[in-house]
Amino acid sequence: MGRRKRNPTQRPAIADASSPSPVAYDGAQRPAPPPSDHKERPAAAAVAEVDAAVKVECERALTALRRGNHKKALRLMRDACVQHESSPLLHRVHGTILVKVAALLDDPNAKLRHLRAAIDSARRAVALSPSSIEFAHFYANLLYEAATDGRGYDEVLQECERALSISDPIDPARESLQDEAHHKLSTPEARIDQVRQELRALNHKSNIASISSWMKNLGGAGEEKFRVIPMRH
Structure with missing residues (x-):
């Protein structure tokens, strides 16, 4: 009797460990897992904390x-x-x-x-926070309090101008310890506009103080003859 040839199609199936089968034990196909936002949620939660x-x-x-x-x-x-x-x-x-x-x-x-x-x-x-108009106003106010000469007032003017040039300022209520509902002004636009008005007033005061300081440096005699009249808005 001759030896029977082995049918290659009858080989036992061998599972490939590197690629898991998509077929479950009950014969149903497993659904693809939903996209995970695991990374975004912890980051946002960390910032809030x-x-x-x-x-x-x-x-x-x-x-x-x-x-x-x-x-x-x-x-x-x-x-x-x-x-x-x-x-x-x-x-x-x-x-x-x-x-x-x-x-x-x-x-x-x-x-x-x-x-x-x-x-x-x-x-x-x-x-x-360079886009914060409120922080800029606070900083400019402190510079004004500490200024004693023209150079000091120039720093105030520069910060006021920088703050007024911010194209998209942050709502001051977002950078406060108070809740937004406790602020006197109800809209971000109104709150930003109020800070801008205060910056313009501080800018005007600094201009006057800078000129007065410059006149004092001339020797004092000019201070009696030169008086700056505030501009009316």
């Missing part, structure tokens, strides 16, 4: 300040700024607390030191 944590730290520091514990308020803000150094709102509030503490000090050197620290915090807030 940081914002909430920043607001909590700001409220804690402001509460300490209202209770008269200025050292604790400043310490809380310093620690928070180390932990959340990329938060513009945190630096903005830090600047506010430094200004309030400076106003309570009698020592002129300590007062100036706190004011300069406030300016530095405001500058960081503006750098982190």
Whole structure:
């Protein structure tokens, strides 16, 4: 008898481990899994958690300040700024607390030191959020308070002009510890327009102060003869 040839079509099926079968155990085809937004949701949640944590730290520091514990308020803000150094709102509030503490000090050197620290915090807030018209106004106001000569007032003018040139400013209510419903003005446009008006007024004051400083540098005699009359709007 001759040997029977083996039929190649009768080989036992061998599962390919590298490509799983689309057929389930019950013979039905498994549906494709839906697209996952696993990466987007954690990122958005992380941002929201940081914002909430920043607001909590700001409220804690402001509460300490209202209770008269200025050292604790400043310490809380310093620690928070180390932990959340990329938060513009945190630096903005830090600047506010430094200004309030400076106003309570009698020592002129300590007062100036706190004011300069406030300016530095405001500058960081503006750098982190350059489209914020409210942060820019706060920064320009501090520059005006610290200015003593024409160069100082020129810095104020430059920041005012930069802020007024922002094409799409951030709604000031979005960069505040207050809820939007608690703001006096109900629309973003109205809130932005109010800050713009305040910037124009500050720009005008800085112009006058710059001219007055320039006249004083002429020797003092010209100050009596030269008086600047504010423009009427």
